[in-house]
Amino acid sequence: MMRLTRWLVGLCGVALIMAAAAFLPRLWPDVGMPQVADTHPDTGDAALIERGRYLARAGNCIGCHTGPGGEPYAGGRRIETPFGDLYTTNLTPDAASGLGTWTAADFWRAMHHGRSRDGRLLYPAFPYPDYTQVSRADSDAIYVFLQSLEPVAADTPPHALRFPYNTQLALRIWRGLFFEPGEFRAAPDKSDAWNRGAYLVEGLGHCGACHTARGRLGQTLASADYGGGRIPGLRWTAPALSGASPMSAARAEELKTLLATGVSRRNVTSGPMAEVVFHSLQYLREADIAAMVEYLRQLPPTSPTLDGPAGLRVPPSQAKRLLKQGRALYVDHCESCHGEDGLGEPRRYPALAGNALVTANATSNVIRSVLEGGFGPSTAGNPRPYGMPPYAHQFSAQQTAAVISYIRQAWGNEASAVSPLDINR
Amino acid sequence: MPCRLLALLCLFLASPLAAQPASPVSPPIPDMDNRMAACAGCHGEYGRSQRETYYPSIAGKPAGYLYEQLLNFRAGRRHQTQMQQMLTPLSTDYMREMAAYYAGQTAARHPSDADALDPAAAARGEQLALHGDAALDVPACRDCHGAGLRGGGPYVPGLVGLRREYIEAQLGGWQSGARSALAPDCMATIAQRLSGEDMAAVAGWIAAQPVQPKAAGETEIGPLPMNCGAVR
Numbered sequence: 001m002m003r004l005t006r007w008l009v010g011l012c013g014v015a016l017i018m019a020a021a022a023f024l025p026r027l028w029p030d031v032g033m034p035q036v037a038d039t040h041p042d043t044g045d046a047a048l049i050e051r052g053r054y055l056a057r058a059g060n061c062i063g064c065h066t067g068p069g070g071e072p073y074a075g076g077r078r079i080e081t082p083f084g085d086l087y088t089t090n091l092t093p094d095a096a097s098g099l100g101t102w103t104a105a106d107f108w109r110a111m112h113h114g115r116s117r118d119g120r121l122l123y124p125a126f127p128y129p130d131y132t133q134v135s136r137a138d139s140d141a142i143y144v145f146l147q148s149l150e151p152v153a154a155d156t157p158p159h160a161l162r163f164p165y166n167t168q169l170a171l172r173i174w175r176g177l178f179f180e181p182g183e184f185r186a187a188p189d190k191s192d193a194w195n196r197g198a199y200l201v202e203g204l205g206h207c208g209a210c211h212t213a214r215g216r217l218g219q220t221l222a223s224a225d226y227g228g229g230r231i232p233g234l235r236w237t238a239p240a241l242s243g244a245s246p247m248s249a250a251r252a253e254e255l256k257t258l259l260a261t262g263v264s265r266r267n268v269t270s271g272p273m274a275e276v277v278f279h280s281l282q283y284l285r286e287a288d289i290a291a292m293v294e295y296l297r298q299l300p301p302t303s304p305t306l307d308g309p310a311g312l313r314v315p316p317s318q319a320k321r322l323l324k325q326g327r328a329l330y331v332d333h334c335e336s337c338h339g340e341d342g343l344g345e346p347r348r349y350p351a352l353a354g355n356a357l358v359t360a361n362a363t364s365n366v367i368r369s370v371l372e373g374g375f376g377p378s379t380a381g382n383p384r385p386y387g388m389p390p391y392a393h394q395f396s397a398q399q400t401a402a403v404i405s406y407i408r409q410a411w412g413n414e415a416s417a418v419s420p421l422d423i424n425r
Numbered sequence: 426m427p428c429r430l431l432a433l434l435c436l437f438l439a440s441p442l443a444a445q446p447a448s449p450v451s452p453p454i455p456d457m458d459n460r461m462a463a464c465a466g467c468h469g470e471y472g473r474s475q476r477e478t479y480y481p482s483i484a485g486k487p488a489g490y491l492y493e494q495l496l497n498f499r500a501g502r503r504h505q506t507q508m509q510q511m512l513t514p515l516s517t518d519y520m521r522e523m524a525a526y527y528a529g530q531t532a533a534r535h536p537s538d539a540d541a542l543d544p545a546a547a548a549r550g551e552q553l554a555l556h557g558d559a560a561l562d563v564p565a566c567r568d569c570h571g572a573g574l575r576g577g578g579p580y581v582p583g584l585v586g587l588r589r590e591y592i593e594a595q596l597g598g599w600q601s602g603a604r605s606a607l608a609p610d611c612m613a614t615i616a617q618r619l620s621g622e623d624m625a626a627v628a629g630w631i632a633a634q635p636v637q638p639k640a641a642g643e644t645e646i647g648p649l650p651m652n653c654g655a656v657r
Contacts, residue, residue: 069500373463375463375514
């Protein structure tokens, strides 16, 4: 018995040493500074500045790098993660607090290698695991645009991460496991539009940062590409972008309108997605939106969706009572906008019948929508969106669960009832 | 000759000068009542709140003041999570239109407020609102909020049309520190000089005043009697 245990321990030890030996070279590249040539792009080139402005929109840099009430791009927004809070940096060319002293090579090292100017490893809350696909030419254009901004003196508050996540060693291990600088490679058997879409979605668009499930260490799971994911720090879930069946041409047209304007005939973007449309997608050229949709509609299906845990099970007798109560509440409070048939009104009130947000396995989005109400984004294509009143201070948890259970099962929707205990979780 | 005149006339009619509308007022936004249903959920239809103690009426407040408040909420300077979430994806143009829409609504008057006021309290309230109290070093409300207490400029809100409980709650909030503004916080200073009875009297008197639209020649507010951080 003793012998066997000793033997087992020994075997484990050998396995560990072998694993470490195999792993060490992966840690190695992070020890030195990646050598990067400087391209000296012309910071006075007006056309290059405009190109950079456009690409920065496509990357939604402004959405994260603008603090509450702060100057655009001057940083200071708090990003919540399961490991603590991070604060975004000042990207304006202020010498002391921003990127004033950075070269295009320093900037490329951040975008492509995830390294700061002084070599510090950057946290992947800055979506460089996606931006690493961005070309050097596009990175230089963004650099030139950022350098053209008015410098703003704004220090970044220190990150507030828990041990051990606040150490460079933890980041080094994380990067060893999950990050490799990448390069976008066009697929020769696909159309130009598809390739352009892939470049935008996978790179600057960083759609997978929200729409792909994450593992315990915050890494996006390659096996679950675009299968949907919970957004760390927010009680929102980004739904699967990959469908079980290929997307019809009509649905693709609707999706283009939705991404460009925030509303389509039957849908509206809400919460974090409304922000993505507001700060980023509404500024993209029609051809680029079309290219992204061309890529999205051909995504391979992923299963099972990992978009978050389902709610508590509701016993059938309770479900029956909830549905009855919910129906009455719907007639009194919701029908005037969303309609008796649940079809809403085109471009004003979204349809709830056949709405994936309403019937999703993960109920967090539908619960938030009803409790908090809100507006879709104002965009050039829809400057004055309609809004929905919040019900948090009008409905009890029981009433909220009832009306949501009803809309999940009315008009041919087939989703489980929602427990009142799930409402305030 | 007449031909040339005609051509001149045509030229004039086609010029941007002729095409310009006479008044600078922008046309009303269609269907604004329905677009604003989200706000009505708390602030009432047309911005006339039914639950004034929690959600203030916004009907008839100055457009600039309302717009400033929307910016403050969106930026988190004035802290209210629900307001911030609602405003996050909205453009400043739309927010300006919302402010103008609510500024254009007539504030509701709550007649019951007038009945319940005893004459002594009404007289004290009127004195504080229109003349102030030199002994307490309290200026008249109208010195800042305008002769008709209808507010003015982008920063000073009107008071007529507010409910008695809401005014009293705000004064109490300033006195206790539960509500504050940028320093020097003049409303806090004033509230700290008032007694509970004074607050009830002035709130009651203001709430009982008829609500009328701003008079045509109503002047903007002059120099303020105190230094207020909220007024830039």
